[in-house]
Amino acid sequence: MTRIDTDAAHAVSLFDDRPFFEKALVYGLQHGLIDTAKRESMAQEAAKGMVQIARYFGSEYLRPELEKARERIVNLVSLHLQQASAGDLRVAAELLRDHSLLSRSKAGSDMLKALIVMPQNTHFGMNERGGFSDRHIPQLARWSLASFADYQVELAARQHAVQAVQTALWLADQYGVAADELQDAEPDAEAVIRTALLLSLTRRKELPDWLGFEKLITALRLKQPAAALLKCPKDLPPDLQPVVETVRLSVVNDWPKLLDKRISPRKLFDQTPAFMGRYFWIEDALSEVSQHDHQRSAAWDKLTQGHSDDGTVLTLCLCVAASSAPKTLLSEATAKTLVRKIRKQGLTPALAVDYLARHAPEQHQDDFVALWNDFVAESQTTLCSDHDPQLRDALALLRRECNVS
Numbered sequence: 001m002t003r004i005d006t007d008a009a010h011a012v013s014l015f016d017d018r019p020f021f022e023k024a025l026v027y028g029l030q031h032g033l034i035d036t037a038k039r040e041s042m043a044q045e046a047a048k049g050m051v052q053i054a055r056y057f058g059s060e061y062l063r064p065e066l067e068k069a070r071e072r073i074v075n076l077v078s079l080h081l082q083q084a085s086a087g088d089l090r091v092a093a094e095l096l097r098d099h100s101l102l103s104r105s106k107a108g109s110d111m112l113k114a115l116i117v118m119p120q121n122t123h124f125g126m127n128e129r130g131g132f133s134d135r136h137i138p139q140l141a142r143w144s145l146a147s148f149a150d151y152q153v154e155l156a157a158r159q160h161a162v163q164a165v166q167t168a169l170w171l172a173d174q175y176g177v178a179a180d181e182l183q184d185a186e187p188d189a190e191a192v193i194r195t196a197l198l199l200s201l202t203r204r205k206e207l208p209d210w211l212g213f214e215k216l217i218t219a220l221r222l223k224q225p226a227a228a229l230l231k232c233p234k235d236l237p238p239d240l241q242p243v244v245e246t247v248r249l250s251v252v253n254d255w256p257k258l259l260d261k262r263i264s265p266r267k268l269f270d271q272t273p274a275f276m277g278r279y280f281w282i283e284d285a286l287s288e289v290s291q292h293d294h295q296r297s298a299a300w301d302k303l304t305q306g307h308s309d310d311g312t313v314l315t316l317c318l319c320v321a322a323s324s325a326p327k328t329l330l331s332e333a334t335a336k337t338l339v340r341k342i343r344k345q346g347l348t349p350a351l352a353v354d355y356l357a358r359h360a361p362e363q364h365q366d367d368f369v370a371l372w373n374d375f376v377a378e379s380q381t382t383l384c385s386d387h388d389p390q391l392r393d394a395l396a397l398l399r400r401e402c403n404v405s
Contacts, residue, residue, distance in 0.1 A: 020079075022074070023089055028093030045100060045102050046070075049102050050073055068145075072144045073101075076104075078108070079148055080108035081104065082148045083148070112151075113132040113136070114132075115155055117136070118158040120161060123189075124165070124188075124189065125186030160243075163242075168182065168189035171233070172192055177207050185283065188277060188280075190247050191277060191278055191279050193247040194254075194279050195208070195213070198258075198279070199216070207281070209282045210281050213279070217258065217265045217268075227251070227252045230252065232244045300359055311401065312328045313371060313372070314372065315330060315402040318338070320355045322341055322348075323341075329403045329405060330398070331404070335404045339383060347383060349373070349376045379397055379401065382394055
């Protein structure tokens with residue numbers, strides 16, 4: 001079947017929409033590359049192949065399935081021949097001459113199977129592991145009827161994804177992270193590459209956890225390096241360099257925000273939609289908890305000046321429960337003022353419990369809360385009673401249980 005098109009200059013061109021297999025076969029017959037015996041052999045193979053394909057995708061006993069199988073075998077052979085010959089009819093005809101028809105059909109099927117199991121995108125968590133299996137047969141059924149142009153478009157897209165994934169794996173390996181670890185972490189390949197580019201500006205030899213990544217960003221903000229310093233690793237394989245260069249340009253676009261000291265790293269990378277998942281750090285919950293506990297303990301030690309005796313804890317809790325500024329040592333005058341405030345406004349023990357939950361080292365919280373609750377149960381009446389206008393009993397209580405100088 002042909003269609004004649006005429007361009008603006010009235011030049012005539014011929015558009016041939018026959019399957020590539022048919023074009024190659026006709027070319028081979030016309031140029032003596034394929035003889036009559038070979039043609040008859042291919043006809044016999046085609047009949048056998050149609051039944052096999054119909055059985056594989058459905059049933060060889062239904063005429064519509066056999067008709068579709070005929071389309072599939074022609075298309076599978078065409079896909080292989082066009083890919084292998086780069087569109088050269090002589091090369092394609094020679095392939096038909098030198099190989100069986102069923103082997104060319106299988107070659108086309110193998111092309112599609114390889115395509116189907118290639119990564120569809122650069123996100124590790126959205127790509128399947130392993131080879132072609134029965135669950136992929138519906139996809140193969142669709143692709144076995146696809147055009148060569150559609151195959152090329154899909155192949156190019158998936159090859160880009162493959163290169164990005166391979167680049168991320170290569171860079172991760174340079175920083176001591178194995179492929180399985182990266183697969184389990186399920187980042188975008190570009191996120192790994194972006195972080196690796198940032199690391200290239202430092203002397204760090206490992207991919208960071210969140211705390212390490214936060215320190216990395218903080219250090220860059222202090223130095224304020226130029227984005228032009230971002231370079232591809234010198235020993236990066238040449239076939240991976242285009243991927244890194246593309247990602248490098250995206251980091252250059254991010255540079256003003258990355259170095260903006262007005263927005264905290266946590267807010268930028270964990271709370272800004274455009275940056276969430278854009279960079280990669282190793283999730284290490286234990287490390288973050290440990291660091292959080294360390295920071296909390298350091299803040300508590302600074303507040304209590306390193307003291308965690310009963311008197312210090314009770315003094316602090318009493319101030320908080322009275323809605324006063326937290327202190328660990330009271331002068332005689334301050335103690336009197338505190339008691340008067342309690343008798344006027346009341347005592348709210350829950351405020352102190354909440355304060356301990358937010359500020360005290362986790363391993364001591366239960367003990368501190370128990371100490372405070374016992375104190376409240378024994379002392380609240382004395383502290384709040386109006387029967388002691390001179391505050392003698394209340395002050396005696398505070399001197400005994402709290403820190404009053």
